[in-house]
Amino acid sequence: xxxxxxxxxxxxxxxxxxxxxxxxxxxxxxGLRFLHQRGRFLSALVRPLxxxxxxxxxxxxxxxxxxIPPYETYVLYEVYIAPGLIAMIQLFNGLQSSLSMVYDxxxxxxxxxxxSPYPRWFLLVSKLIAGIAVSILQVYAFxxxxxxxxxxxxxxxxxxxxxxxxxxxxxxxxxxxxxxxxVFKQLENFASVMNFVIFPMFFASSxxxxxxxxxxxxxxxxxxxxxxxxxxxxxxxxxxxYGQIEWTxxxxxxxxxxxxxxxAIFAYDPSTGLTARxxxxxxxAK
Amino acid sequence: MKSPISRRAxxxxxxxxxxxxxxxxxxxxxxxxxxxxVFVTNERDHTMTVLDSESLKTLQTVKTGRRPRGLxxxxxxxxxxxxxxDDNRVEVYDxxxxxxxxxxxxGPDPELxxxxxxxxxxxxANEDDALVTIVDTETGKxxxxxxxxxxxxxxxxxxxxxxxxxxxxxxxxxxxxDTTTKQIVENVLVDSRPRVAQFTxxxxxxxxxxxxxxxxxxxxxxxxxVVKKITFQxxxxxxxxxxxxxxxxxxxxxxxxxxxxxxxxxxxxDTHTYEIKKYLLVGQRVWQMxxxxxxxxxxxxNGNSNDISVIDVASQKVTKSVTVGRGPWGVVAVP
Numbered sequence: 289x290x291x292x293x294x295x296x297x298x299x300x301x302x303x304x305x306x307x308x309x310x311x312x313x314x315x316x317x318x319g320l321r322f323l324h325q326r327g328r329f330l331s332a333l334v335r336p337l338x339x340x341x342x343x344x345x346x347x348x349x350x351x352x353x354x355x356i357p358p359y360e361t362y363v364l365y366e367v368y369i370a371p372g373l374i375a376m377i378q379l380f381n382g383l384q385s386s387l388s389m390v391y392d393x394x395x396x397x398x399x400x401x402x403x404s405p406y407p408r409w410f411l412l413v414s415k416l417i418a419g420i421a422v423s424i425l426q427v428y429a430f431x432x433x434x435x436x437x438x439x440x441x442x443x444x445x446x447x448x449x450x451x452x453x454x455x456x457x458x459x460x461x462x463x464x465x466x467x468x469x470x471v472f473k474q475l476e477n478f479a480s481v482m483n484f485v486i487f488p489m490f491f492a493s494s495x496x497x498x499x500x501x502x503x504x505x506x507x508x509x510x511x512x513x514x515x516x517x518x519x520x521x522x523x524x525x526x527x528x529x530y531g532q533i534e535w536t537x538x539x540x541x542x543x544x545x546x547x548x549x550x551x552a553i554f555a556y557d558p559s560t561g562l563t564a565r566x567x568x569x570x571x572x573a574k
Numbered sequence: 575m576k577s578p579i580s581r582r583a584x585x586x587x588x589x590x591x592x593x594x595x596x597x598x599x600x601x602x603x604x605x606x607x608x609x610x611x612v613f614v615t616n617e618r619d620h621t622m623t624v625l626d627s628e629s630l631k632t633l634q635t636v637k638t639g640r641r642p643r644g645l646x647x648x649x650x651x652x653x654x655x656x657x658x659x660d661d662n663r664v665e666v667y668d669x670x671x672x673x674x675x676x677x678x679x680x681g682p683d684p685e686l687x688x689x690x691x692x693x694x695x696x697x698x699a700n701e702d703d704a705l706v707t708i709v710d711t712e713t714g715k716x717x718x719x720x721x722x723x724x725x726x727x728x729x730x731x732x733x734x735x736x737x738x739x740x741x742x743x744x745x746x747x748x749x750x751x752d753t754t755t756k757q758i759v760e761n762v763l764v765d766s767r768p769r770v771a772q773f774t775x776x777x778x779x780x781x782x783x784x785x786x787x788x789x790x791x792x793x794x795x796x797x798x799x800v801v802k803k804i805t806f807q808x809x810x811x812x813x814x815x816x817x818x819x820x821x822x823x824x825x826x827x828x829x830x831x832x833x834x835x836x837x838x839x840x841x842x843x844d845t846h847t848y849e850i851k852k853y854l855l856v857g858q859r860v861w862q863m864x865x866x867x868x869x870x871x872x873x874x875x876n877g878n879s880n881d882i883s884v885i886d887v888a889s890q891k892v893t894k895s896v897t898v899g900r901g902p903w904g905v906v907a908v909p
Contacts, residue, residue, distance in 0.1 A: 345810065361883055361895040362855045442893065
């Protein structure tokens with residue numbers, strides 16, 4: 289029970305200011321780590337740009353045959369896949385940020401974090417906020433490059449309206465990564481799972497093709513796409529870039545965020561969590 | 575027992591939620607508050623769609639003669655002239671109540687026409703007869719016929735109304751006609767299948783599009799020489815699909831829009847350097863175009879996707895595409 293957990297912790301030093309310091313510390317550390325890993329920043333930017341410049345170039349002619357909301361006119365394929373690539377950035381980042389949890393656990397840095405007097409959920413939220421902040425940086429860097437490739441929302445205000453959507457989708461994908469990271473003992477396991485998670489999620493979604501196209505090709509695949517939370521993350525971003533809200537996607541992303549985050553709290557809770565039961569590297573330290 | 579963090583976090587969360595809600599509620603600014611009527615002929619439906627320029631909703635679908643194609647408006651915007659190609663006549667509609675007022679003789683298979691800047695007469699290209707027919711719009715009488723090349727189509731008139739340019743698709747020529755003497759003064763060879771002729775606002779040049787040639791020839795009106803041939807290249811689109819048809823030039827004479835047919839693009843051309851500044855994606859097989867009365871918007875007819883696309887002239891972006899009837903062909907906008 290979380291109430292028991294709070295009671296047993298020392299109360300000294302707990303304050304909103306302290307919480308802010310803790311949050312800033314976590315975000316700062318994640319930011320520094322991101323900036324110091326230039327390769328990660330570069331790959332985070334190059335990956336979607338390769339899709340945009342090379343993959344989309346070959347498919348230019350395939351779209352422009354039908355107008356689907358939120359678009360009010362024909363769009364080039366590059367414009368169509370941009371929201372999918374933004375979500376891909378966030379998916380990679382969410383999982384990579386969680387990957388760092390596994391790394392922290394392996395090198396022992398997590399122990400320092402966990403002796404903090406703040407509740408576990410707060411630490412996890414801080415970690416998620418840090419991940420979201422980094423992913424948003426990556427997304428805007430991508431949008432900047434895309435702007436010069438003539439991939440832009442109709443109205444520049446779209447760059448602002450997409451922000452809440454990015455926070456929400458970043459939270460959902462980050463929470464999903466957190467929940468997953470708790471069950472992996474080592475980096476190697478997690479890296480291979482990234483392949484099993486990222487690619488199926490990315491391909492079985494509306495990121496690359498409109499769902500009506502998928503429906504024409506295969507009904508089961510269409511249903512899989514509909515049930516894939518990543519599809520809804522993509523659609524939420526797509527509509528937000530055009531200053532609109534896709535309510536179904538918003539509901540799905542919000543619900544999935546809650547479920548994934550609850551799973552992460554459960555998994556990282558030392559009394560109930562999977563980490564303790566599985567005897568993770570930091571379990572012995574408790 | 576509650577932690578102080580959660581108590582303090584509540585107002586912060588509320589603030590964050592308010593910011594999120596505020597951002598999410600941001601919607602695109604409303605469209606400018608001018609209203610015009612946009613008339614579109616639907617070649618395969620034998621109708622004319624009337625749209626409100628602001629909402630882009632269909633106000634009315636008007637039954638016309640068979641195969642309506644070319645479309646123009648009187649200078650005061652009160653009359654709409656429609657080429658009913660298969661009925662061999664020009665129909666005149668009231669722009670307010672869309673009633674058919676009268677029909678004018680046109681000669682066989684009228685496809686495109688141009689109105690004298692004064693509103694009278696009407697010069698009609700008769701595709702099957704190698705003729706340009708001149709019709710007095712008031713008396714409804716044919717006042718002259720000018721033999722031109724085979725399959726005449728494009729019709730352009732100088733701002734002073736003294737020179738008429740007709741293009742003949744099979745002969746691949748632009749015929750310069752003196753409207754006073756009704757005689758051809760010069761024939762200029764252009765690339766294959768010329769479709770549209772358009773004068774620049776300063777009347778110094780005539781732009782002629784060649785559909786099969788894939789070029790736009792810029793002809794000096796004084797020397798009747800082709801001074802420039804504009805070619806188009808779109809990454810990812812076959813050269814054969816680039817078939818220029820409609821041409822519109824802004825009143826300031828700085829920017830030209832060229833419809834590129836099955837390339838589904840409109841090219842934006844700098845009229846001084848002849849450099850192509852941008853290609854805009856529109857619907858399928860874009861042919862004809864028309865500016866709104868205030869020239870803030872350009873409408874394109876997309877014959878194969880049964881819609882019109884709306885281009886914002888200032889931002890050079892396609893803002894919307896709206897379904898009309900089958901085979902939209904001609905378009906005109908009146909206040």
